[in-house]
Structures are given as C-alpha cells and as structure tokens.
Amino acid sequence: MSLGPLMIDVAGTTLSAADREVLAHPLVGSVILFSRNYTDPVQLQALVADIQSLRSPALLIAVDHEGGRVQRFRPGFSELPPLRRIGHAFDADPQQGLAMARALGWLMAAELAACGLDFSFAPCVDLDYGLSEIIGDRAFHAQAPAVAQLAIAYTHGMRDAGMAATAKHYPGHGAVVADSHVALPVDRRQLVDMEQDLLPYRRLIANGLPAVMAAHVLYPAVDSVPASFSRRWINGVLRSELQFGGLVFADDLTMGGAAAVGDLLQRARRALAAGCDVLPVCNDRPGVERLLKRLKLEIDPASQLRLVRMRGRRHTSFETLSASAAWQSAREWLVRSASPPPELTFKSEGADAGGT
Secondary structure (H helix, E strand, C coil): CCCCCCCCCCCCCCCCCHHHHHHCCCCCEEEEEEEHHCCCCHHHHHHHHHHHHHCCCCCCEECCEECCCCECCCCCCCCCCCCCHHHHHHHHHHHHHHHHHHHHHHHHHHHHHHHHCEEECCCCCCCCCCCCCHHHHHHCCHHHHHHHHHHHHHHHHHHCCCCEEEEEEEECCCCCCCCCCCCCCCCCCCHHHHHHHHHHHHHHHHCCCCCCECCCCCCCCCCCCHHHCCCHHHHHCCCCCCCCCCCECCCCCCHHHHHHHHHHHHHHHHHHCCCCCCCEEEHHHHHHHHHHCCCCCCCCHHHHHHHCCCCCCCCCCCCHCCHHHHHHHHHHHHHHHHCCCCCCCCCCCCCCCCCC
C-alpha cells in the first residue's frame, strides 16, 4: 500500500478501534502526535510501534518538538530551550552559538528517533521582526544571515541523529501580527522586499534541506491566496526559483488561516493543486472522515518518493541513548542555555502558544 497525502492525529495514548480504521485508509500516509498522546518514553515507544505495525510500508510519525513553548513531550525528555536562546548564544559568541545549535538539534532529534518517531517539524526559520507573538522566541534571530547559519547547524545536528528537518513557515510568518491558527495574516510586502525572509531557505536548500512547511499567510502583492494554497509560491518561487526538490507540507488545514479558501475538502484540493505533498488535518476527526470519503486523487510517485525520504533512522532505544556519552555531552548544552549571556543584541518577546 502506498502512503497517502493526509497526515492525521489520534485521540489518546493508545490506539482506539476508530483510530485503526482511519489509519488503514490509503489516503493516510502519516500521523502527528500531540501532548495528549504522551505519558512517558515507554508509553510513547509502544504507541509508535503500534502505529507502525498497521501498514507496510509503515506510516510516518511526526511531532512539533522545537523546544520552549512548542515541545509536546516533556516528562522523561530533555527540556529544550526556545530557539531564541541559541540566537542569544550566537550574539555573545558565534562559534559557541553554532555549536549549541548543532548539539541541541541533535539532542532533540536523537531522543525522538530513539522512541521511533520519524521527524519533528523543526526548525522555525522565520525572522523575528518583533511583530508576531505566535513566532516570538521560536525564531533564532532577527537577522537573516544569523538565522541561516544557526538553522544549517541545527539541521546538521538533526541529520547526525538520523532525522530529516522541516523548515517553517515558508515564505515567512514573522512580519505579520495575526496568528494563522485563528485568523488569516496578511503581509503586504512585494516579493522583492522579502529577500531576507527567503535567504534562510536559499542557504538551507543549498545544504540539502529535506522539507518545508508552507504558511497560511496571504501575500496579496504576490498571489491572491495564502502561500499554502499558492502555485506561485510553491511551484513558482520554491520549486523553480529556489530549486527546492524536497517535500512540501501545508500547515494544518483546520487552522483559521486556511478557512479563506473554502471548506476542508476545498482546502485539501487547493493545497494539492498548488504543489503541497502532505496535508496535516488535526483535531477534526469528522473532517478527516469526510475527506476519506470525498477526496479523490491519484497518488503521485514523485510525491511518494519525497515522503519516503522523511523516514527516520533509529540507532538505539531511548534507554540506551540516555546512558550514552553523546547524550550526556549534548545535555551539557542545556546547562549552558539555562543562564543567558551577559550582553544580548537580540530582543523580542513572544506570547505563549502552540501549534505548527
């Protein structure tokens, strides 16, 4: 059975009969887990193994696990700092900041991979313009070259742990005030004025970036629909101009920012037509069931290949990892990150929020 374009969630810490039924559908290809699906690493490993046993090839399993306020698994996992803290370290000492980025990228990915997860939706490469509360301290930095350098180091750390990175929120969520979880943000800049937002993507793509998540943000000077539904942004700028050959995720289709293009079925069709490979549909099981009945499409072999390349590599168990010298060494960076450096040039405050 092939892996379909839908990414869906499950209800609890174990699979219900209803979960098993929808996960068996050929339009489903991946699963996203949330805090409600987690108790401890032992339970998580059992849930992941159960999901993976349902299909061949196995469904891919993802989570939002950036650190800071967006970290779904906490008890038993390392408590990761927000990416802004890495930017602080970079401002104080660039080499130390890059080393911290690589070490914490590895630590995040290694712990998830040891529990069997395939990938985390990280890192966030938005620029912090001091406007977006939903981004805020999720951004590495306000300056594009710093974001690019830190994101490359972070994704290399993830790769060292056997995990593919997903840069988000393409082409940039940092210059708008509205939160796309509840409304449609509008960024009125011309494309030429967004070069700094695109610079991290250019440099990550040159370093083999595996995946991008498109934002539910409208850029009316570029296209009349949000980027996640825009052929101009995905097939035009991302695929043709930036020469990106990896996987494209839409952001969650149930978010408020996606409502501008119609009901859930219309959103799914528009996102696929724009060039998205994977469509997350979260916290709406009735909506998922409607899509499974009404969404008709041919599985794209190229999209299939891009999705399969996101499969993680599990090197060891969580218990073995947490006893290893590499894990202990990476954890030392958490101690360093707990105390901010004395002089900072990077400033911006963000409100508490979750989501992708």
